Amino acid sequence: MWIPSYTKLENDDIIYHVVRRFPLATVIVHDSRGVHVDHLPVTVAPSAPFPTAGSVLSAHVARENSLAEVLRDGADVTLVFHGPQNYVSPAWYPDVHDAMAVPTWNYIVVHVECSVELVDDRDELLRHLQDLVQHGEELVNGTMTMSEMSASYVETLLPYIVGLRCTVRSVTAKAKTSGNHGPQRRLAVAKELHHRGADPMMIDFVLPHPDVVVRRATLADVNGIARTHVVSWRETYAGIMPDSVINGIDVVGRRLQWQTTFISHANNVFVHVAVDNRQGIVGFVSGGRTRSQDLPDSHEIYAMYLRKSFQKRGVGGKLFASIMADLRTAGATSVMLWVLADNPTTGFYEAMGGIAIERRDITYRGATMPHVAYRFLP
Numbered sequence: 001m002w003i004p005s006y007t008k009l010e011n012d013d014i015i016y017h018v019v020r021r022f023p024l025a026t027v028i029v030h031d032s033r034g035v036h037v038d039h040l041p042v043t044v045a046p047s048a049p050f051p052t053a054g055s056v057l058s059a060h061v062a063r064e065n066s067l068a069e070v071l072r073d074g075a076d077v078t079l080v081f082h083g084p085q086n087y088v089s090p091a092w093y094p095d096v097h098d099a100m101a102v103p104t105w106n107y108i109v110v111h112v113e114c115s116v117e118l119v120d121d122r123d124e125l126l127r128h129l130q131d132l133v134q135h136g137e138e139l140v141n142g143t144m145t146m147s148e149m150s151a152s153y154v155e156t157l158l159p160y161i162v163g164l165r166c167t168v169r170s171v172t173a174k175a176k177t178s179g180n181h182g183p184q185r186r187l188a189v190a191k192e193l194h195h196r197g198a199d200p201m202m203i204d205f206v207l208p209h210p211d212v213v214v215r216r217a218t219l220a221d222v223n224g225i226a227r228t229h230v231v232s233w234r235e236t237y238a239g240i241m242p243d244s245v246i247n248g249i250d251v252v253g254r255r256l257q258w259q260t261t262f263i264s265h266a267n268n269v270f271v272h273v274a275v276d277n278r279q280g281i282v283g284f285v286s287g288g289r290t291r292s293q294d295l296p297d298s299h300e301i302y303a304m305y306l307r308k309s310f311q312k313r314g315v316g317g318k319l320f321a322s323i324m325a326d327l328r329t330a331g332a333t334s335v336m337l338w339v340l341a342d343n344p345t346t347g348f349y350e351a352m353g354g355i356a357i358e359r360r361d362i363t364y365r366g367a368t369m370p371h372v373a374y375r376f377l378p
């Protein structure tokens, strides 16, 4: 799926919400016999850590569905969840006569890559059916439960279906929701969609939203920081660092690291986050007393990462200014940071007034790479 940066949907809560609200997935499997496409309602337990890799989605098919046979030996499957979608008429734009007014189609979709195992176990299948009924009833504000249905009829039908346990490998999501248009057009489109009874999720996405906010982080931000850390790390170092180092960090490990920062070093480390009101935490910066004792600087910026789709619109500058303000208040006389010499971000630090003061080879996770230290006067 082609995902221009302004359509990239990265907020796990929203992705979860799309899959819960629109559970009928298009199931795509391909094997040596060809491509198999079907449509199945899929459940995700309300408490499951979906969309994290390793989380589990459940579904079922009729035993006589050829898909059951295709999936019998274990198969890689793509599930496509279709969120709200709407045609957008250029007639709705206040500047309709502008040369750049053409129709478009807005939509929100989630693609889940997973490996699927068949479930013959009666109890697991029943649990999935109970979840599915509860989920469906929630969608229609109903209260019906499995226990109110004829148990003997359910028992009669059970042998005719087989469960699917889908273990998530990766999730990509896209919200093509007028994000490339200015606030006037977005407001006008949101009004027209509301008038036509469009899904509230679509209207919420289309409405113009305020800029990314930069604020001090708290312990409650740990999950968002850890996710952004991993995503931005991979985006930043692809092609610069060896793959073993790039893939060496994961969300769980980063969560532990950031929990330690907030719980054990709360008084010594400053952390600021950049928060988008739809995508959640999209960037962070941390700093405190210098760790490079052999350099004369009193303080250091330890890490600074911003998701690619939010770069080059001033957010990094805001993060930098806010950490420098905290370090200044903490008594910093000069602030340094280490950056990989091959990282184009060196240009950002120079734009922030940094002066290169030192070059060193630093070994990280077994890879030795040239680094540059920059100094800033607070």
Ligand SMILES: CC(C)(COP(=O)(O)OP(=O)(O)OC[C@H]1O[C@@H](n2cnc3c(N)ncnc32)[C@H](O)[C@@H]1OP(=O)(O)O)[C@@H](O)C(=O)NCCC(=O)NCCS
Residues within 6 Å of the ligand: 232, 236, 303, 304, 305, 306, 307, 310, 311, 312, 313, 314, 315, 316, 317, 318, 338, 339, 340, 343, 344, 345, 346, 347, 348, 351, 352
């Ligand atoms: C570093 C980072 C936070 C900068 O964020 P950003 O939002 O893109 O930066 P901004 O848009 O606020 O840019 C501020 C200024 O820096 C300049 N700038 C930004 N990136 C630049 C680059 N790579 N080269 C040269 N100048 C750059 C901008 O042109 C802007 O200058 P201006 O104020 O004169 O217009 C972001 O690029 C990032 O997260 N990169 C990946 C992670 C990384 O490498 N972290 C460093 C590890 S030590």
